[in-house]
Amino acid sequence: MTEDVARRYQDLDLWPPEEVLMALLEAQLRAVAALWPALPALKKAAVEAASRLRQGGYLVYAGAGTSGRLAVLDGVELWPTFGFSRVRYLLAGGEKALVEAAEGAEDDLEGGLALGQTLGEKDVLLAVAASGATPFTLGVLRGAKARGALTVALANNPGAPLLAEAHHPVLLLTGPEPIAGSTRLGAGTAQKVALNLFSTLVMVLLGRVYGNRMARMRAQNAKLRARGAALVRELSGVSQEEALALLEVYPEPALAALVALGLEPGEALALLEAKGVRGALAEVGR
Numbered sequence: 001m002t003e004d005v006a007r008r009y010q011d012l013d014l015w016p017p018e019e020v021l022m023a024l025l026e027a028q029l030r031a032v033a034a035l036w037p038a039l040p041a042l043k044k045a046a047v048e049a050a051s052r053l054r055q056g057g058y059l060v061y062a063g064a065g066t067s068g069r070l071a072v073l074d075g076v077e078l079w080p081t082f083g084f085s086r087v088r089y090l091l092a093g094g095e096k097a098l099v100e101a102a103e104g105a106e107d108d109l110e111g112g113l114a115l116g117q118t119l120g121e122k123d124v125l126l127a128v129a130a131s132g133a134t135p136f137t138l139g140v141l142r143g144a145k146a147r148g149a150l151t152v153a154l155a156n157n158p159g160a161p162l163l164a165e166a167h168h169p170v171l172l173l174t175g176p177e178p179i180a181g182s183t184r185l186g187a188g189t190a191q192k193v194a195l196n197l198f199s200t201l202v203m204v205l206l207g208r209v210y211g212n213r214m215a216r217m218r219a220q221n222a223k224l225r226a227r228g229a230a231l232v233r234e235l236s237g238v239s240q241e242e243a244l245a246l247l248e249v250y251p252e253p254a255l256a257a258l259v260a261l262g263l264e265p266g267e268a269l270a271l272l273e274a275k276g277v278r279g280a281l282a283e284v285g286r
Contacts, residue, residue, distance in 0.1 A: 009023065009178045030175070035193050037171075052124050060149070062091070066184045067129050067183075068097065071128045073195075082208040082216050116143020119144040124151075125149050127166065131155065132160020134162075145166075151166045153166035155169070156171075170194060209277070215235075216272070225244060231257070232246060
């Protein structure tokens with residue numbers, strides 16, 4: 001479907017600019033709406049993914065082209081936002097493909113298979129491909145699955161091989177693009193939203209959020225230190241000056257708060273990993 005030529009847009013190049021923009025925006029809104037029927041599948045995938053990651057596994061993103069770049073964009077935010085560092089990226093064409101098109105790399109089925117075989121049973125693979133048939137991404141999924149990793153697939157075409165072979169298939173039914181085959185448009189938007197939803201829910205389930213606060217963020221600039229200090233004060237009862245001093249040494253609000261409450265840093269970190277922020281605070285009577 002993502003490769004279909006929609007008759008509605010066949011004279012797009014002749015339309016007035018404002019009509020082109022309105023058509024593009026309408027397609028973007030349709031792409032976001034495609035997430036509603038995908039929510040049950042995303043929930044199931046996130047719950048099982050959190051269970052694996054609790055055992056110390058890695059969250060591994062795989063893709064090619066736009067899909068791969070969107071996957072990396074999601075993954076790199078997990079460390080500064082949630083303090084989660086067990087992330088890997090398997091991108092067709094390697095890191096260079098982040099800033100330079102490497103379209104031929106997506107056909108490397110065997111290369112993807114070899115990379116997928118580097119995963120283990122505790123790991124979670126999140127494979128993203130608009131067509132759901134990209135050879136590289138399909139190879140990664142097959143290799144990872146053979147090694148016992150949990151596999152989650154996001155694709156925009158029903159009946160795609162990637163969806164058929166994943167443990168958790170997530171269909172994002174966005175339909176034909178305004179510019180035929182340009183999946184950086186609607187398909188890409190739906191993928192980015194799905195990635196946001198999936199990874200955020202996983203982090204919530206892992207206990208890396210307290211209420212709706214980023215309790216395990218990396219407080220490494222002035223704005224985040226101010227935000228983090230307020231949370232340290234709330235959780236531990238120390239002064240603003242003490243909170244800021246703690247964050248200089250332990251730039252993670254939940255960790256800094258637990259140290260303020262008398263735990264050794266190593267003990268506090270282990271407790272956060274095992275119990276989550278709320279569970280760790282309960283252990284010390286907060």
